[in-house]
Each structure stands twice: as C-alpha cells, then as structure tokens.
Amino acid sequence: MPKVVAKKPVAKKPVAKKPVARKVAWDYIVPVKLPADLKGVTPGKLPEHLLVPAVGGGKLHHIAAIAWAAMVAKAKTDGIILKPTSSGDCYRSYASQLAGFKQRYQLAPIAGTSTKSFEGSTWYLKKGMAMLATPGRSQHNLGIAVDVHSASEPKRLAWLVANVKTFGFSWEVVPSEPWHLRYVCGDSLPPAVAAFKGQG
Numbered sequence: 001m002p003k004v005v006a007k008k009p010v011a012k013k014p015v016a017k018k019p020v021a022r023k024v025a026w027d028y029i030v031p032v033k034l035p036a037d038l039k040g041v042t043p044g045k046l047p048e049h050l051l052v053p054a055v056g057g058g059k060l061h062h063i064a065a066i067a068w069a070a071m072v073a074k075a076k077t078d079g080i081i082l083k084p085t086s087s088g089d090c091y092r093s094y095a096s097q098l099a100g101f102k103q104r105y106q107l108a109p110i111a112g113t114s115t116k117s118f119e120g121s122t123w124y125l126k127k128g129m130a131m132l133a134t135p136g137r138s139q140h141n142l143g144i145a146v147d148v149h150s151a152s153e154p155k156r157l158a159w160l161v162a163n164v165k166t167f168g169f170s171w172e173v174v175p176s177e178p179w180h181l182r183y184v185c186g187d188s189l190p191p192a193v194a195a196f197k198g199q200g
C-alpha cells in the first residue's frame with residue numbers, strides 16, 4: 001500500500017522585496033576641537049561673555065553661534081528651515097542639564113533600559129524618554145551643540161548630510177540622535193563660516 005502522504009498546502013513564496021538602498025551617509029563624526037577660550041572652563045558654567053544668542057533661540061558659544069547662523073542662512077536659501085528644537089537645546093547650564101537628566105532618568109531600577117552612572121549611582125532611563133548625557137558631560141554644556149528641529153525629516157536630513165561639514169558641524173551619536181550636531185572646528189573657522197562672518 002502506498003503511503004498516503006498528506007499534501008501540505010503549498011505556501012506562496014513571499015514576494016522578494018527589493019532591498020532598500022539605505023546608504024547611511026549621515027554617519028559623519030569627527031572629534032571636537034574646542035575653541036581656545038573654552039579650555040579650563042567648567043562645562044555648564046560658561047562665563048556670560050562666551051555666550052551669544054543663537055539664531056532661532058537659546059544661546060551658543062560665540063564661535064559655534066556664527067557657524068550655526070551661517071548654516072541656517074545657507075539652508076534658508078535652499079528652502080530648508082533650520083532651528084533648534086527648543087531654546088534649551090543649544091547651550092545648557094549645569095542646572096538645566098541636571099533638571100533634564102532627572103526628568104528622564106531614575107534611581108529605581110527598570111529592567112531592560114539603558115543606564116548612566118552619575119554621582120556614584122546607576123540611573124535608569126524612563127520608558128519613552130530619549131537618552132541624555134549626564135550633567136557636565138554634554139557638549140550642550142560647552143555651548144557647541146545644537147539639536148535641530150525635525151532633523152530626520154527626509155529633505156532636511158538630506159540637506160544636513162550634504163552641508164554640515166561645510167559649516168564645521170558633525171554628528172556625535174548616530175543613528176540614535178540625528179538632531180544632535182556639534183561644532184567641531186575650534187578657532188579655525190571653515191571658509192564658508194569665515195565668509196559669512198565677513199559679510200556680517
């Protein structure tokens with residue numbers, strides 16, 4: 001007797017999806033050169049004379065502020081609006097970094113979340129919160145970092161990918177923080193920034 005083999009229902013082959021060309025070009029990360037007048041300054045405690053208003057709100061170190069203004073102006077001519085996510089997302093004082101940190105992290109353990117070590121304790125990232133540097137460790141505390149509003153909107157991100165280097169900015173943590181840019185050129189202004197300063 002031939003064995004009756006139950007026919008398995010023929011599963012339809014899944015239609016092969018075309019691989020999405022995902023060229024991550026926005027992984028441009030270079031080390032920061034600090035402006036000379038930031039040496040020896042306590043992060044989060046910048047003297048007022050080093051800070052100036054940033055285009056779009058908040059304050060930045062005076063050199064980063066020029067580079068940011070130059071980049072915002074060029075973006076505008078290309079139809080892209082660049083602004084900080086909020087005035088607190090440019091320079092942050094130690095106190096405001098601490099307040100933000102305590103909003104997002106807690107001492108009571110949470111399973112499976114990311115942690116930071118601060119003041120000798122382990123702090124746990126609360127659910128749904130974005131990571132934040134510990135007070136004094138953020139480049140926002142030096143006035144050289146700015147978080148760009150809606151940075152991952154495709155047109156804006158494409159523009160940033162093509163232009164941040166020209167204006168002396170680079171990312172710091174990708175892909176998790178596409179909005180976080182910091183000025184990396186210290187006292188030697190990139191030509192596009194020097195030209196903008198000359199016009200001003």
Ligand SMILES: [Zn+2]
Pocket residue numbers: 140145146147179180181
């Ligand atoms: Zn940031």
